[in-house]
Amino acid sequence: MSGHRAYTPSLRDRLTKAVMTAAGYLPGPLLRPVAGAPRRVDGQVLDPHFQAGLRVISLMSEGEYQDLTLERARSVVERSAYTVSGRKIDLAVVTDIVLPLGGADPDRADLPARLYSPVDGDEALPVLVYFHGGGWVLGSIDSHDATCRYIADTGRLKVISVDYRMAPEFLFPTAAEDALAAFRYVRDHAAELGVDPQRIAVGGDSAGGNLAAVVCQQTRDAGEKTPDFQLLFVPATNMSARTRSYELFGDGYFLTRGNMDWYERTYIRSDDDRLDPRASPLLATDFSGLPPAHVATGGFDPLRDEGEAYARRMADAGVKVSLRRHPTLVHPFVNAVGATPLAKAALSEAVGAMRMALAY
Structure with a gap:
């Protein structure tokens, strides 16, 4: 069988999701204080929602997936997906x-x-x-x-x-x-x-x-x-x-x-x-x-x-x-x-x- 395991979000995960969902409805310019200066690479400008999200993820990061145990890496992916999934x-x-x-x-x-x-x-x-x-x-x-x-x-x-x-x-x-x-x-x-x-x-x-x-x-x-x-x-x-x-x-x-x-x-x-x-x-x-x-x-x-x-x-x-x-x-x-x-x-x-x- 597969390695699928049900994921149960913690209170912290639920709060993070609520914040990320609310931020998703805000105009991009309002997120600049969190996102920081626009990132410009290869003639492209990173979406401020994603730029702000990357900063939040970095603050919550437990390390790169390859540096975690397999079980922990899988749990972190489930948590990350949950926090940006929006309203059901x-x-x-x-x-x-x-x-x-x-x-x-x-x-x-x-x-x-x-x-x-x-x-x-x-x-x-x-x-x-x-x-x-x-x-x-x-x-x-x-x-x-x-x-x-x-x-x-x-x-x-x-x-x-x-x-x-x-x-x-x-x-x-x-x-x-x-x-x-x-x-x-x-x-x-x-x-x-x-x-x-x-x-x-x-x-x-x-x-x-x-x-x-x-x-x-x-x-x-x-x-x-x-x-x-x-x-x-x-x-x-x-x-x-x-x-x-x-x-x-x-x-x-x-x-x-x-x-x-x-x-x-x-x-x-x-x-x-x-x-x-x-x-x-x-x-x-x-x-x-x-x-x-x-x-x-x-x-x-x-x-x-x-x-x-x-x-x-x-x-x-x-x-x-x-x-x-x-x-x-x-x-x-x-x-x-x-x-x-x-x-x-x-x-x-x-x-x-x-x-x-x-x-x-």
Whole structure:
């Protein structure tokens, strides 16, 4: 089974969330006393909401994830996500389910998941199969609960958030194989899940965006029905090289180069894995025939350049792609729907692109 554990916020966490949520409704200029002088890098100006948030996070920091115990690092991620999640969005259905993928294969496992639906009934809505971020090591369906609620509510579609198995308990390519198996299950059991079999999208942020991209490549290569759309937020696409955005934003903008180095070391088995397209989808030799995509990157993100490179490779191969850089935002802005209106706007824009592609 996965490493998912329920998170219970402390009183301090609840107070921090209340402050962050209230700050999210304030105009940017009013946050300057907390945020400090505007940060300008590579022709971009950091959003004052995120700049203020980074200062709060630094004051509460227990150290870099790679310097903590695994259990503590996972708890810190859950706490950080909770504090910027904003007011809870009520949906008609939010229920924990199990994807029965185990069977007789010892390498397979039943996977917990969470189903979100804006309607209570049998209406077959489009669905987004979502894979959370966290470097294949951290994160959970809880840490991304607010994101999935927002997408389901704004997009009027169902979301199935998958609790795939993570490292170091399960090394590469387990997460990629779980993601592929989860998509196949939803595709092949659309009727019983109450989803439209012709409108099944995959998506995710960071490591989850990596997994969504891999699912699209793997299903195409197998000659089977691929997802109908891919929604890639700040995706990690290349473990074999570092880009200029790592030099510009590798420290001080939430996700650090040190974090990424640790995530990758923890996830992969050897340097040979870095060259495998299931770990580095940007290294695939063929980008044709992939589903339409929306790729959203953050201007102040070490993964910015590799995410945009992936979008360009698909577009050059004839795939319909919308690429959007949000120049004022940090990694992973999709979790911060309660901290800044720009995060909500970025999510809404992405959902709009998905609705247009799925034509509903």
